[in-house]
Amino acid sequence: xxxxxxxxxLFIVCFLAYSCSSTPDKVFVEDDINIIPKPExxxxxxxxxxxxxxxxxxxxxxxxHEAADILAGFFQSAQEWQMNVVEEEAKPYSNYxxxxxxxxxxxxxxxxxxxGDGVSIFANSPGGxxxxxxxxxxxxxxxxxxxxxxxxxSWVIPQIEIKDEPRFGWRGLMLxxxxxxxxxxxxxxxxxxxxxxxxxxxxxxxxxxxGWRIEIKKYPKLTEVGAWRVDHEDKHWNxxxxxxxxxxxxxxxxxxxxxxxxxxxxxxxxxxxVVPEIEMPAHVSSxxxxxxELSCNETQIQVPSGGVWPIxxxxxxxxxxxxxxxENVLIEVMELFPSQYIHIGGDEATKTNWxxxxxxxxxxxxxxxxxxxxxxxxxIKRMERFISSKGRTLIGWxxxxxxxxxxxxxxxxxxxxxxxxxxxxxxxDVVMTPNSHxxxxxxxxxxxxxxxxxxxxxxxxxxxxxxxxxEGMTQEEAKHVLGGQANLWSEYIPTTSHSQYMIYPRLAAxxxxxxxxxxxxxxNDFSRRIESMFTRYGLRGINYAKSAYLxxxxxxxxxxxxxxxxxxxxxLPNSDIRYSVxxxxxxxxxxxxxxxxxxxxxxxxxKNDEPAGKEFNKTIKFHQAVGKKPEFKTTYHKSYQGxxxxxxxxxxxxxxxxxxxxxxxxxxxxMEATIDLGQSTEISKVIVGAMxxxxxxxxxxxxxxxxxxxDGEAFEQAGKINRPYAQNASxxxxxxxxxxxxTEASHVKVKAIGLKKHxxxxxxxxxxxxxxxxx
Numbered sequence: 204x205x206x207x208x209x210x211x212x213l214f215i216v217c218f219l220a221y222s223c224s225s226t227p228d229k230v231f232v233e234d235d236i237n238i239i240p241k242p243e244x245x246x247x248x249x250x251x252x253x254x255x256x257x258x259x260x261x262x263x264x265x266x267x268h269e270a271a272d273i274l275a276g277f278f279q280s281a282q283e284w285q286m287n288v289v290e291e292e293a294k295p296y297s298n299y300x301x302x303x304x305x306x307x308x309x310x311x312x313x314x315x316x317x318x319g320d321g322v323s324i325f326a327n328s329p330g331g332x333x334x335x336x337x338x339x340x341x342x343x344x345x346x347x348x349x350x351x352x353x354x355x356x357s358w359v360i361p362q363i364e365i366k367d368e369p370r371f372g373w374r375g376l377m378l379x380x381x382x383x384x385x386x387x388x389x390x391x392x393x394x395x396x397x398x399x400x401x402x403x404x405x406x407x408x409x410x411x412x413x414g415w416r417i418e419i420k421k422y423p424k425l426t427e428v429g430a431w432r433v434d435h436e437d438k439h440w441n442x443x444x445x446x447x448x449x450x451x452x453x454x455x456x457x458x459x460x461x462x463x464x465x466x467x468x469x470x471x472x473x474x475x476x477v478v479p480e481i482e483m484p485a486h487v488s489s490x491x492x493x494x495x496e497l498s499c500n501e502t503q504i505q506v507p508s509g510g511v512w513p514i515x516x517x518x519x520x521x522x523x524x525x526x527x528x529x530e531n532v533l534i535e536v537m538e539l540f541p542s543q544y545i546h547i548g549g550d551e552a553t554k555t556n557w558x559x560x561x562x563x564x565x566x567x568x569x570x571x572x573x574x575x576x577x578x579x580x581x582x583i584k585r586m587e588r589f590i591s592s593k594g595r596t597l598i599g600w601x602x603x604x605x606x607x608x609x610x611x612x613x614x615x616x617x618x619x620x621x622x623x624x625x626x627x628x629x630x631x632d633v634v635m636t637p638n639s640h641x642x643x644x645x646x647x648x649x650x651x652x653x654x655x656x657x658x659x660x661x662x663x664x665x666x667x668x669x670x671x672x673x674e675g676m677t678q679e680e681a682k683h684v685l686g687g688q689a690n691l692w693s694e695y696i697p698t699t700s701h702s703q704y705m706i707y708p709r710l711a712a713x714x715x716x717x718x719x720x721x722x723x724x725x726x727n728d729f730s731r732r733i734e735s736m737f738t739r740y741g742l743r744g745i746n747y748a749k750s751a752y753l754x755x756x757x758x759x760x761x762x763x764x765x766x767x768x769x770x771x772x773x774x775l776p777n778s779d780i781r782y783s784v785x786x787x788x789x790x791x792x793x794x795x796x797x798x799x800x801x802x803x804x805x806x807x808x809x810k811n812d813e814p815a816g817k818e819f820n821k822t823i824k825f826h827q828a829v830g831k832k833p834e835f836k837t838t839y840h841k842s843y844q845g846x847x848x849x850x851x852x853x854x855x856x857x858x859x860x861x862x863x864x865x866x867x868x869x870x871x872x873x874m875e876a877t878i879d880l881g882q883s884t885e886i887s888k889v890i891v892g893a894m895x896x897x898x899x900x901x902x903x904x905x906x907x908x909x910x911x912x913x914d915g916e917a918f919e920q921a922g923k924i925n926r927p928y929a930q931n932a933s934x935x936x937x938x939x940x941x942x943x944x945x946t947e948a949s950h951v952k953v954k955a956i957g958l959k960k961h962x963x964x965x966x967x968x969x970x971x972x973x974x975x976x977x978x
Contacts, residue, residue, distance in 0.1 A: 229251050229357065229359050229361075230249075231247060231251065231361035231363075232247075233247060234731065235361065236342070236361070236363075237341065237731075237732040237734075237735035237736070238338055238341045238342070238732070239341070239400065239711050239714060239715055239729070239732055239733065239736055240400065240401060240711075240714045240715035240717075240718035240719045241715055241718075241719045241723050241724070241728075241729070241732070242338065242365045242366070242367035242719075243366055243367045243368060243719070243720055243723065244364075244365065244366045244367070245363065245364075245365050246363065246364040246365075247361055247362075247363050248317070248318075248361065248362030248363055248364070249362065250318070250319045250361075250362040251317075251319070251359045251360060251361050251362055252317050252318065252319060252320075252321065252322055252359065252360055252361075252362065253298075253357065253358060253359045254278065254343070254358040254359070254360075255298060255358075256278075256282070256284040256285070256286070257287075257298065258286055258298050258299065258300065259286070259287050259288075259289055259293075259294070259295050259298065259299045259300070260274060260275060260286055260287065260288045260289070260299070260300050260301075260302075261288075261289055261290070261291055261293070261294045261295075261299050261300065261301040261302065262288060262289075262290065262291065262301075262302045263290070263291045263302065263303070263304060264304070266329045266332070267302035267304075267332055268288060269329065269332075269333075269472060270302060270324075270329070270332035270333050270335070270336050271288050271300070271302060271336075272288070273333065273336050273473075274286075274300065274336045274339065274340075275288065277340060277343070277347050278347075278358075280350055281346065281347050281348070281349055281350070281352070281353065282352065282353075282358075283352065296320070297320040297321060298320070298321065299320075299321040299322070300321065300322040300323075300324070300339075301321060301322070301323050301324070302324050302326075302332055302335075303323055303324065303325050303326075304325075304326070304327060305325040305326065305327055306327055307327070308325065308326060308327040308331060308368075309327070309368050310327065310328050310330070310331070310372075311328055311330040311331050311334060311368060311369050311372075311403070311474075312326065312327065312331055312366075312367065312368030312369075313325060313326040313331040313332065313334050313335040313338070313365075313367055313368070314326075314335075314364075314365065314366050314367070315335050315338055315339070315363065315364070315365040315367075316363075316364055316365075317342075317360055317361065317362050317363045317364075318362055319362065322339065322360075324336070324339075329474055330403065330474035333398065333473065333474045334367070334401050334474075337398065337399060337401055338365060338367070339360065340399075341735075341739075342360040342361065342363070343358060343360055344356055344357070344358065344359075345735060345738045345739050345742060346742065348738075348739045348742035348743045349742045350742075369401065369717070369718045370717065370718055370719065370720060370721070371671060371684070371685065371686030371687065371717045371718070372403075372685055372686055373403075373404055373634050373685040373686030373687065373688065373717075374401070374402045374403050374404060374686055374687070374688070374714065374717040374718060375402060375403070375404030375405065375406050375478075375634070375686070375687075375688030375689070376393070376397060376402060376404070376405060376406065376688055376689050376690075376691065376706070376710065376713075377406035377407075377408055377480075377636070377688060377689065377690040377691060378390070378393060378405065378406070378407060378408060378691055378693075378702075379408040379411070379690075379691060379692045379693040380407070380408060380409060380414075380416050380693070381408055381409065381410060381411035381412075381413055381414045381415075381416055381489075381693070382411060382413050382414070382692065382693040382694045382696075383693040383694075383696055383697045383698075384414060384416060384430075384455055384456040384457070385693075385699055385702065386456075386699075387458065387462050387465065387466060389699045389702070390405075390466050391466065391469050392699075393405065393702075393706070394466075394469055394470050394473055394475055395473070396706065396707065396710060396745070397473070397475055397710075398473035398474070398475060400710055400711055400714035401714060401718055402475070402710070402714055402717075403474055403475050403476060404475065404476050404477075404478060404688060405470055405475055405476070405477045405478070406478045406480060406546065406688060406690075407466075407477050407478065407479050407480060408480045408692075409458075409479055409480060409481065410480065410481050410482045410486070410487065410489065410490070410548075411482060411486045411487075411489065412486050412487065412488035412489060412506075412507050412511045412514065412516075413432060413488070413489065413506065413507055413508065413509070413511075414429065414430055414431075414432065414455050414456075414457075414489050414506065415429030415430050415457065415489040415490055415493070416430060416456070416457045416458055417457060417458055417460075417463060417479070417481075417536070417539075418457060418458065418459045418460050418463075419531075419532050419535050419536075420460070420535060421531050421532075421535065422493070422494065422528070422531070422532065424493040424494060425489075425490060425493050425494075425532075426457040427493070428452075428489075428492055428493040428506070429489035429490055429492055429493040429506060430455045430456060430457040430489070431452035431453065431454065431455035431506065432446065432452050432454050432455055432505075432506040432507065432508045433446040433450045433451070433452050433453070433454070433505070433506075433508045434453050434454040434508070435508040435509060436454065436697060437932060438509070438930055438932050439509075439896075439897045439898045439930070439931065439932040439933070440509045440510050440694045440695060440898055441509060441510035441897065441898035441899070441900075442509070442897040442898060442930060442931075442932075442963065443507075443508045443509030443510070444963055445505070445507065446505035446506065446507065446508055447505070448503075448505065450505070452505075452506060454508070455506075460535075460539055463539045463540070464539060467539065467540060467541070476542050476543070476544075477540060477542060478540070478542045478544045478545070478546055478598070479536050479539075479540045479542070479545065479546065480546035480547070480548055481529075481532060481533065481536055481545070481546070481547060481548070482547070482548035482549075483518055483529060483547050483548055483549065483582070483586065484517045484518040484520060484549075484552050484579065484582055485514045485517040485518075485548070485550065485551055485552035485553070486514060486548055486550070486551065487516070487517060487518055488504060488506060488507055488511060488514075488516045489506050490518075491504055491516050491517075491518075492504050492505055492506045494528070496522075496524065497518050497519065497522075497524070497525055497528060498516055498517070498518065498519055498556070499517075499519040499521075499556040499557065499559075499560035499562065499563060500556060500560075504516055509694075510694065510898070513553035513555070514551055514552065514553050515553045515555045515556055516556075517552050517553070517554075517556065517557075518582075519556075519557075519560060519562055519563060520557060520562075520563050520566060520578050520579070520581065520582045521557075521560055521561070521562025521563035521564070521565055521566040522562050526585060526586075526589075529586065530589055533545065533586075533589070533590065533593075534593075537593055537595060542595075543595060543596055544595065544596050544597075544598045544613065545590050545595050545596070545597060545598070546598050546599065546615070547583070547586055547590075547597055547598070547599045547603075548599060548600060549579075549583055549599035549600050549602050549603040550599075550600035550601075550602045550617075551602065552579060552602070554575040554576075554578070554579065557575045557578060558575060563575075563578060566578065566581070574606070576605045576606040577606040577607070578606075579602075579603075579605060579606055580603075580605065580606030580607045580608070581606075583597075583599065583603045583608070583609065583612070584607075584608075584609040587609035587611060587612050588609070591611050596611060596612075596613055597609070597611065597612045597613065598612070598613040598614070598615055598634070599612065599613075599614065599615065600614075600615050600617055600622075601614050601615065601616045601617060601618055601621075601622025601623070601625075601626070602622075604622055604625060604626060608626070608629070608631065610630075612631060613631060613632040613633065613634065613685070614626035614631050614632075614633045614634075615633070615634045615636055615688075616633055616634070616635050616636065616637060617636050617637065617638055617641075617642075617690070618637075618638065619637050619638070619639060620635060620637050620673045623635050623637075623673065623684070624673065624675060624676065624680070626683070627676060627680035627681070627683040627684065628680055630683065631683060632683050632684075632685050633683055633684055633685065634671075634684075634685050634686060634687065634688060635671040635673070635684060635686070635687045636687060636688050636689070636690055637669075638659070638690075639661075639665075640661065640665060640666060640668065640669035641666070641669060641687065641688065641689045641690055641713070642659065642661060642689075642690055642692070643661070643689045643690065643691040643705050643706060643709055643710075644656055644657045644659075644690070644691055644692040644693070644694070644695065644696065644705060645657065645658065645659030645660060645661040646658070646659060646660050646661070646860070647660075647661055647662050647663065647705075647709060647748055647750040648662065648748070648750030648751075648753040648755075648774075649750075649753055649754075649755040649858065649860075650858050650859040650860040650863075650934075651858045651859050651860075651936070652750075652753050652817060653750065654701060654704065655695050655933055655934065656695050656705070657692065657694055657695050658899070660860065660862075661709070662750065662751070662774050663708060663709055663712050663733075663750070663751050663774060664712075664726060664751075664774050666689075666709045666712040666713050666716065667712040667715065667716060667724070667726055667729060668716075668726075669687060669712075669713065669716040669717075670716065670721065671684045671686055671687040671716075671717065672684050686717050687713070687716065687717045688713075688717075689706075689709065689710065689713050691705055691706060700746045701746075703745050703746040703747065704746050704747065704748050705748070707740055707745055707746075707747035707748065708733055708736060708737065708740065708747055708748065708751070709748075711733060711736050712729070712733075715729060726776065727776050727777075730751075730775050730776055733751075737749075749816055750774070751773065751774040751775055752773060752775070752808050752815050752816030752817075753773060753774075753816055753817060753819075754771055754772070754773050754780060754806050754807075754808055754816070754817075754819035755771075755772060755773065755819075756769050756770065756771055756772075756804070756819070756821060757769070757770040757772065758770075758823070758855045759795075760846070760849070760853040760854060760855055762830055762849055762853070765799070765825075765829060765830050766797055766798060766799050767797075767798040767799075767823050767854055767855065768795040768796070768797055768798075769795060769796040769798065769804060769821075769823070770795045770796075771792045771796075771804075771806050771819070773808055773816075775808075778808055779791070779808065779809040779810070780792040780806055780807070780808055780809075781806065781807055781809055782796070782804055782805065782806035782807075782819075783804070783805045783806070784796065784802055784803075784804055785802055785803055786803075789807070792806065798823050798825075799825075800825050801822070801823065801824045801825045802822070802823050803820070803821070803822045803823075804819070804820075804821050804822075804823070805818060805819065805820050806818070806819040807819070823854055823855075824854060824976060825854055826854070826976040826977050826978050827880055827884050827886060827977040827978060828852045828878050828880065828951065828975060828976065828977040829852055829853070829854050830849065830852060830853075831852055831878050831879060831880055831881060832848055832849055832852070832878075832879075833848070833849075833851055833852060833876040833877065833878050833975070834876065834877045834878075834879075835874075835875065835876050836875035836876075836877075837869065837872050837873070837874070837875065839867040839868060839869060839874075840867075840868045840869060840870050840969075842868070843861070843866050843867055843868035843969075843971070844867060845857075845864065845865055845866055845867040845973070846864065846865070850865070850866075850867050850973075851867060851876060851972060851973070851974055851975045852878065852974070852975060853974075854974070855973075855974070856892060856973055856974055857892070857894065857936070857971075857973035857974075858936075859894070859896070859934045859935075859936060861894060861896065861899070861901060861971060865973050866894065866971045866972070866973050867971070867972055867973070868901075868969050868970060868971045868972075869957060869969070869970045870967050870968075870969055870970075871957075871959050871960070871967030871968065872957065872959070872970070873954060873955060873956045873957055873959075873970070874904075874953075874954070874955040874957070874970055874972055875952070875953070875954045875955075876952070876953050876975060877915075877950060877951070877952045877953075878950065878951045878952075878953075878975065878977065879915060879949065879950055880948070880949050880950065880951065880977070881949070882949060883913060883947050883948065883949045884947070884948065884949065884977075885945050885946070885947055886911070886945070886946060886948060886951070886977055886978060887942065887943060887944065887945040887946070887978065888940065888941065888942050888943070888976075888977075888978040889909045889921075889922070889940075889941045889951060889953060889975065889976065889977055889978075890938045890939065890940050890941070890974075890975070890976040890978070891904070891907050891938070891939045891941075891953060891955055891972060891974075891975055891976075892936070892937075892938050892939075892972060892973045892974040892975075892976070893936075893937055893938075893939060893955065893970070893971060893972050893973075894934070894935070894936055894937075894971040894973070895931055895934065895935045895937070896934040896935075897930070897931055897932075898934075899969070900961060900966070900967075900968045900969055901968070901969040901970075901971050902928065902957065902958040902968050902969065902970065903926060903928075903931075903935075903937060903939075903958075904926070904939065904955040904956055904957050904958075904970060905925065905926055905927060905928060905956055905957070905958055906923065906924070906925050906926070906954075906955075906956040907923065907924050907926075907939045907941055907953070907954070907955055907956075908920060908922075908923045908941075908953070908954040908956070909921045909922045909923070909941045909943070909951065909952070909953055909954075910951070910952040910953075910954075911946055911948035911950070911951060911952075912948060912949065912950040912951075912952070913947065913948060913949055913950075914949065914950075915949065915950040918950070918952050921941070921943040921946060921948075922941040922942060922943040923941065924939060924940075924941055926939070928958055928962055938976075939955075951975075951977055953975050955970060955972060957969075957970035958970075
């Protein structure tokens, strides 16, 4: 029961507290309102309301009490205040926050009314009250996030009227804990972050090839064996050797069923549904390692420590034992997760073994199935019937559409939006999570300045452009769009700090994309409001990315005039960028910088006349071969042509993003280029710029040879360097320098000899070169 306090006593206490602590009113303006996601309507008044240790939180029910406790918790953490929670009939005449049920409001909607006397939160659900509290949090000074007991802070919020509700019901984040395992405490921190941004789904990716992360009582080997792998963390994810029998598996971990119950309960207290993902029929090497009889070949395998492709060690679709196993697993999973949705994966299944498996072929014959795709459809439909028999809804990646989909299934569209369009057109509910806008494992800033990621480029501004309702959808199809979510795959994310870096602040952009009315979205306005969120992240100790501040340069070579134009930019609009050329005084960047000689450019982004972010530092080096067209013995690959024939002599260098348009590449072949300098020139050095990124199978050359000629006919070797192959876990750029005695020459021939064949498995590898510098 809630403690009841006599109204007359409260009047006296509140009057005395108010009389003794009056402070000058703060005048709020529109730019002080930095709520993310942006509410539906906001009407700013002229006064304010001040929180005190004596502020009363007035509730009608236990549900409201939970929201009140969260609000009180902010002040407990920041100021060690113990706020009083009282029932509605004990409401004081001033300085209160009241929680009021309003039955006409939609689910998760809320209204907030702030006057000088009190704050009223109106809602019709636990989520609505919680979201009202989160809005109050963002109206408060940012130091409410601090845990260092800040002094001399006036805890005032503006008089304001807000009406707000989410645009979509599914606002989620997928967290992959299989590729790299994260402790329970961190999962709770992620839940806190979701709540802060009014998100309501944690998609928990618990099973994949590289680790089984949930305790299943009936099958203990799933965690005894499947949760652990050989530690190859010092090697690139896609260049890790296969584990050998007898090697000790020491990397991994799993959640006990008690851990899961604790996580689910904690999420529920923040109005967040935890949706488990139990992969099938592929991405299950960890399960097959534990129970080989689940596969077609029943061969004992090891839990892989890195990338697996193609994925052939999948569940056998022909054995009833497979379905018995999965049903038993899901029974325990559904006892732990009350979520309406059960995610079964369903993606990237290579069906090679099904084609030769007697069990699978017999199943196809008995069921009248013509292709292995139809067999996968049979697999998914059978699991859907089981899941729906338990009152739950199956959801899977868009590959579950292949071969036909069960009527009750929901599709998560990740390969662009095509799967979502198709599913909605067939009457299925969909969650949009296209890799183009929602894959948080992609780089979010210039790759040379970012920690290792899987690839791609997804800056904050592009996340903000995401809209789950895509062009081409009819009004009826749009009704099937439940919402959207981000996905954070963890192949390249080994630590919680790195995980935070990839989540924040892009989560804020996604939150506004799936919450706010489409007409309220404005990138310029969001860019202003996100500054306040940056400060909140910092006070909470979140390792958020400052990539939006990073400067990059777009370079263009005018081959006719032998000049380079440099345009400096960053993600934020109307940025104050200042630069220096060869140590000159800083000046504001306003137009492309024209270069005709070797030049070093330094630049900084300024905020309020103070430097923000990292310094940009780049040297454009003009050399003897600039603008001299190379002749190639073997033409560069059509997929990586750079800027064309002059790419290797245009003074422009590539980045670690091998899709940046500055690289030329050879697949399984050497690079040999001959450059006519146009006249006899004294040279003593040749530099070859190359990249290594072993995951995408890009390897440094093993040898560089330089030959010189005075007539273009007779060449003599001037120098050579050798660099044996070595494993390399990170992308790297390197200039290979070949020095030799000063020599007169009119022609230079350069050979970069590549590795050609993959050192660990079948297949050719790439050789990437961005520039040949002749000095």
